[in-house]
């Protein structure tokens with residue numbers, strides 16, 4: 001069976017990765033509708049030997065569509081209800097519906113069962129959350145987790161194609177002895193922008209009343225929902241780094257009971273979508289250099305937290321546009337197809 005697929009936000013970084021993955025994973029589509037804002041409407045995209053014209057998204061864009069892949073952004077809130085009404089299942093990469101109790105928030109390796117409860121919309125978690133729970137779930141299955149302390153090192157692709165272009169232009173300008181121009185990072189719509197080339201910015205998204213950023217609160221709230229455990233204690237610091245597309249995270253996890261390093265290693269290595277790259281004597285550990293453009297997340301630097309009982313540290317890297325966005329969403333669609341849920 002083949003499915004009629006729409007991609008909303010087809011011209012952005014995540015939209016383009018949807019196309020790459022549909023081809024790479026031989027996703028069974030019979031029709032493909034590429035949707036975007038009026039700004040990109042009319043643009044031609046060559047894909048698998050055919051030329052597609054990007055259409056402006058309207059309330060009527062989803063007639064006859066089975067699966068609507070939403071790349072994210074403000075359009076999700078407006079158009080998801082129209083897509084659902086038209087009979088499509090929406091897999092949405094924006095934050096609009098993630099914490100809605102009626103909407104499953106899914107990482108297929110972690111909580112696939114939640115997909116079955118959908119009422120038309122399934123939310124794809126925030127990129128840094130997806131990557132972190134890929135490491136947490138196999139450990140949680142060994143012993144209940146009590147507390148998580150995470151610091152992220154997030155690639156500029158999290159700010160879309162414009163974020164990547166900004167880093168590239170700044171590196172070129174600075175290398176030529178010119179000034180770096182900053183218009184996008186940390187947050188396009190805020191008044192101040194900082195150079196990201198050769199710098200780190202400890203702000204991803206806007207600040208909340210509790211002095212955390214929205215990105216940090218997403219990691220906290222979404223992790224509890226995905227792991228179905230509101231008792232988890234989580235604190236996060238999210239940082240933008242001058243890397244193009246893979247996020248990295250330093251994670252400290254405290255468990256309710258002791259787990260051995262060997263058991264943790266075995267569980268991580270056996271988990272689908274995870275590669276254990278952890279061989280300190282050979283200087284082998286995950287880096288964005290290895291995970292960018294790749295499907296799996298990589299985990300390494302696994303070690304005991306010697307400052308307390310029942311705690312481990314690990315380091316995890318994953319491609320933010322792939323597992324952190326388009327791949328996870330497409331895996332949700334693949335799961336639905338495999339289980340005849342669409």
Ligand code: 2RA
Pocket residue numbers: 126127128154155157158159204205215320
């Ligand atoms: C970021 N969390 O890295 C975002 C992208 N979803 O900015």
